[in-house]
Structure formats: C-alpha cells, structure tokens
Amino acid sequence: MSEKVKAKMIDGALCIATSELCEVFSVHRNTIAQWERSGMPKKARGWYSLKDTIKWVTENRGVKKNPDDEEGMTLSQQKLKYEAQLKEQQAEAATLKNAIAKGEYIKREDVVSELQRFFISLRRSMGGFSRKIAMEISPYLEPEQVRLIEQNIADTTNAALLQLSVRGVYDAKKD
Structure with a gap:
C-alpha cells in the first residue's frame, strides 16, 4: 500500500495537501473551500503554500486585540460588525413603524395644523383681553387713564405673544 504525499515543493514554496491543512487548522474541508472563495491563496488544485496560507488565515481570520478598531479588524469581523x-x-x-401603526405617533402636519389653530385662537382671545379690562375699569377712572391702561395691557400681551412665537419662552420685563 502506498502512502499519499502530504507535502511537496511548488514554485519554491513548501505546500501541503488539503487534508493536512484541515489538520493544521482543525477545520473541515468545507471551511478550506470557503476560505479559498474568500481569497485564500493556493498553488495548485488541492495544494496550498504553508507560509502564504498561515499569513492569510492570520490576517483574515485571526482575532485582533481591539475589535472596535476598524484597522485592527479582519474583513469578516468588519462585515459582521x-x-x-x-x-x-x-x-x-x-x-417606529409599529408605533406609528398603533397610533402612538402623530403626523407632523397634523400637529402643526392643530397648533396653528390653537395659537390663532389664543391670539384673538388675548387681543380682546385689554378691551374687556378697559370696559370693566372705565366707570372708576378717567377716560385718559383707561386708554393708557388698555394700551399697556395690549402692548404687554403683544410682546408676550411675539416672544412665544419667536423663542417659545416669555421673559417678563422687570420695571
């Protein structure tokens, strides 16, 4: 019975057979075929340069020290990441799609539209506020004082609404 050749020299490189390569790396033949498709070099059908193969496996399949560092990751590790x-x-x-389907989120256009209607209503209500106060205090004060109070209330209300519309916050002025 003849024994199969497990190593030979090809183009000046020490090459080993697939069966020996499987033993060296403790992997199955299918893994060797997969590595070959991924770019592992081979010298001839069923023969692999030991030096080139070890280098390729170390660079492409080895575990690097810092897997978060992309430069230190193998291609397969980068792909997995x-x-x-x-x-x-x-x-x-x-x-997010499920939350939208459940009605947990509202369309932006609906929110903007509803807020616009609310602020228009607020502005109209606040605009008439100074007139209503002036009518309430007019029997007790001089007409000139009533107009001055009405104007001050209207100016303060408009300033507050303007600040809310621009910055979203009202800072009352301290006199």
Missing part, C-alpha cells in the same frame, strides 16, 4: 449595525437599524425602523 456592519451587519449587526444594519440589523439594529432595521429593528429600530420596525419598532
């Missing part, structure tokens, strides 16, 4: 990030983003999008 970005696939995980994609899955996270897809999960967030699905969660």
Whole structure:
C-alpha cells in the first residue's frame, strides 16, 4: 500500500495537501473551500503554500486585540460588525413603524395644523383681553387713564405673544 504525499515543493514554496491543512487548522474541508472563495491563496488544485496560507488565515481570520478598531479588524469581523449595525437599524425602523401603526405617533402636519389653530385662537382671545379690562375699569377712572391702561395691557400681551412665537419662552420685563 502506498502512502499519499502530504507535502511537496511548488514554485519554491513548501505546500501541503488539503487534508493536512484541515489538520493544521482543525477545520473541515468545507471551511478550506470557503476560505479559498474568500481569497485564500493556493498553488495548485488541492495544494496550498504553508507560509502564504498561515499569513492569510492570520490576517483574515485571526482575532485582533481591539475589535472596535476598524484597522485592527479582519474583513469578516468588519462585515459582521456592519451587519449587526444594519440589523439594529432595521429593528429600530420596525419598532417606529409599529408605533406609528398603533397610533402612538402623530403626523407632523397634523400637529402643526392643530397648533396653528390653537395659537390663532389664543391670539384673538388675548387681543380682546385689554378691551374687556378697559370696559370693566372705565366707570372708576378717567377716560385718559383707561386708554393708557388698555394700551399697556395690549402692548404687554403683544410682546408676550411675539416672544412665544419667536423663542417659545416669555421673559417678563422687570420695571
């Protein structure tokens, strides 16, 4: 019975057979085929340069010290990282879509429209506020004082509404 050749020299490089490569890395033949499709160099059908193969496996399949550093990651680790990030983003999008379907979110246009109607109503109500106060105090004061109070209330109300519309906050002036 003849024993199969497990190593030979090809183009000046020490090459080993697929079966020996499987033993060296403790992997299955299918893994070697997958590595080959991923770019692992080979010298001939079923023969791999030991030096080149060890270098390729170390660079492309080895575990680096800092997996968060993209430069220190293998291509497969980078792919895995970005696939995980994609899955996270897809999960967030699905969660948002479900929340929208449940009615937990309101369309921006609906909110803007409703707020515009509210603030128009508020402005009209506040605009008539100074006139109403003036009518209430007119029997007790001189007409000139009533007009001055009405104007001060109207100016303060308009200033407050303007500040709310521009900055969203009202800062009362201290006299």
